[in-house]
Amino acid sequence: MKLLTWNIQWGRGADGRVDLGRVVAHAKRFADIDVFCLQEVASGYPELPGNNERNQFDELAQRLPGFHAIVGIASDVPGHPVRRAFGNMMLSRYPMLQIFRHLLPWPAEPGVFSMQRVAVEATLDTPAGYVRVTTTHLEYYSVEQRFAQIERLRELHREAASHARSDPPRNLSDAPFFNPPRGGPAILTGDLNCLPDADERKRLLAPIDAATPRYHDAWERVHGSAPRTPTVGVYDKMQWPGDPFVFDYILVSEDLCGCVKDVVVDSETDASDHQPMLLVLA
Structure with a gap:
């Protein structure tokens, strides 16, 4: 299984040009x-x-035929003349058994520039079994909001792991009470808007309870303490004039750690202000 995560900045490259074709073509290459x-x-x-x-x-979705697509809208504004929507997306070659769109906490902070955030979750029927994948993008401007969002992600993981262990099988005849299987082994990925040594990231990796497999950083499972490859500000020096840094991560639950074969950051493309990051599971 190969999973790619990428903050595409609405397809805007370091040259200022918005080009989704360029984004998709590079991901495929x-x-x-x-x-x-x-x-x-x-x-x-x-x-x-x-x-x-x-x-x-x-x-x-049209540029990736053969993939199942999920839209996760965080900011949804019925404007005139057009509706405005902004958020995350997941596309998968594997069948999707169960889908959730979790709006994350957005505590009020007067004077702080911020927006609603979302986590998109899907249980995928992969050759290795059911895997639960969640992609998200946490608040940039507020540590308080990031902490609140991380606590919610931890609770969602605990809840989902519990469902995976205990939900009884149900039939389609149960109508809305029919629950497809929910994956136990889990991947959490996206732009967390915090550095590797940040307290927010440490909290996300902390143990939850005895029954819930904690998250581990997939990069560290492969590369140990080796320096991380930067994921932000490599090419776009207008927005990020300083040294490049890391905001993007792939986390895996403890019961999936043994399947992590490789994690690679693509440093070649300038199709966004972020670099794509690849997880390979064996």
């Missing part, structure tokens, strides 16, 4: 991906630099 997790996908936002009113969720 980089790896024969099975799962594609994207952050910062937009629809109806001509105000974003280089963008227009295009529905990028639809366009990305």
Whole structure:
């Protein structure tokens, strides 16, 4: 299984040009991906630099035929003349058994520039069994909000792991009470908007309870304490004039750690202000 995560900045590259075709073409060149997790996908936002009113969720799905697509809208504004939507997206070659769109906490902070955030979760029926994948994008401007969002992600993982252990099998005849299997082994990925030594990241990796397999950083499972490859500010020096750094992560639950074969950051593309990151499971 090959999973690619990428904050695509609505397809805007370091050259200022919005080009979703470039994003998809590079992702395909980089790896024969099975799962594609994207952050910062937009629809109806001509105000974003280089963008227009295009529905990028639809366009990305059309550019990846054969993939099942999930849209996770965080900011949803019924504007005039167009509806504005902004959030995350997941595309998978594997069948999706159960899908959730979790709006994350957004505690009020007067004077702090912030927005609603979302986590998109799907249980995938992979050759290795059921795997639960969640992709998210945490708040950039507020440590308080990131902590609240991380606590919710921890609770969602605990709840899902409990469902995976204990949910009884049900039939389609149970109508809305029919629950497809929920994956126990889990991947959490995306732009966490915090550095590797940040307290927020440490909290996300902390034990939850005796019954819930904790999250581990997939990069560290493969590379140990070796320096991380930067994921932000490699090419876009207008937004990020300093040294490149790391905001993007792939976490795996403890019961999936033995399957982690490789984690690679692609440093070659300038199709976004972030670099894509690949997880390979064996």
